[in-house]
Amino acid sequence: MTTAEFETFRSTRAVHADPGVYEPQDDSWLLCEMASQAGVVRGARVLDMCTGSGAVALAAASMGAREVVAFDISPLAVACARRNAADLGVDVDVRHGSFADAAALQPFDVILCNPPYVPSEAVPAGEGPHRAWDGGHDGRIVLDPLCEAAHGLLVPGGTLMLVHSEYSNPERTEAMLRSKDMTVSTAARRSISFGPVMTQRAAWLEQVGLLEASRDIEDLVVIRADRR
Numbered sequence: 001m002t003t004a005e006f007e008t009f010r011s012t013r014a015v016h017a018d019p020g021v022y023e024p025q026d027d028s029w030l031l032c033e034m035a036s037q038a039g040v041v042r043g044a045r046v047l048d049m050c051t052g053s054g055a056v057a058l059a060a061a062s063m064g065a066r067e068v069v070a071f072d073i074s075p076l077a078v079a080c081a082r083r084n085a086a087d088l089g090v091d092v093d094v095r096h097g098s099f100a101d102a103a104a105l106q107p108f109d110v111i112l113c114n115p116p117y118v119p120s121e122a123v124p125a126g127e128g129p130h131r132a133w134d135g136g137h138d139g140r141i142v143l144d145p146l147c148e149a150a151h152g153l154l155v156p157g158g159t160l161m162l163v164h165s166e167y168s169n170p171e172r173t174e175a176m177l178r179s180k181d182m183t184v185s186t187a188a189r190r191s192i193s194f195g196p197v198m199t200q201r202a203a204w205l206e207q208v209g210l211l212e213a214s215r216d217i218e219d220l221v222v223i224r225a226d227r228r
Helices: 003-011 026-038 056-061 075-088 099-103 145-152 168-180 196-207
Strands: 045-049 066-070 093-096 108-113 152-165 182-193 218-227
Touching: 003 218, 026 056, 026 108, 026 152, 026 182, 026 218, 045 056, 045 099, 056 075, 056 108, 056 145, 066 075, 066 099, 075 093, 099 145, 108 145, 145 168, 145 218, 152 168, 168 182, 168 218
Parallel strands: 045 066, 045 108, 066 093, 108 152
Antiparallel strands: 152 218, 182 218
């Protein structure tokens, strides 16, 4: 997918998010953009974890992936992503499940992931849209299991690309992935203004020392890790 084709895919807004399902935002599109620029998707067997509306999985299919499998723990998200794929006439295998379920289908050439990563006062529980962004006290309730699982889910030479916030400790992500014998680099770092969730949570983030007073921007970080 060329840059122009990616922008067309994004601007058509053909991916719809049902109530209770994460709507594609800057983090989703940055991950797609970097995957497109990296050129790792064409011809690959791709796993999209935490698929939400299916935007990243559908972008991967549009980039020429050989096969795309997408997972989410939310039944609402699974139904939404399946309908988006059907409406666009794109072949994506959308499943309800987690890393353990994905492990039964390994290995993959590429893993793409836009996980819940916003630090939250409480451990996320139940169902609802908050499960798409709440990442526990340090924002890593999904990131840490992803870093642990990625090496085993990938073929030798396979690639993981994930996006998260500077406030969820990308340095830890890099260190964990390197400890799994993966080559790690920062594919992108882009500043954005706070959205509604970060704005609402700013006072608590300041209180616990994760946010400088009066700051209202964050860096989104895309990390790439290649299995040796």
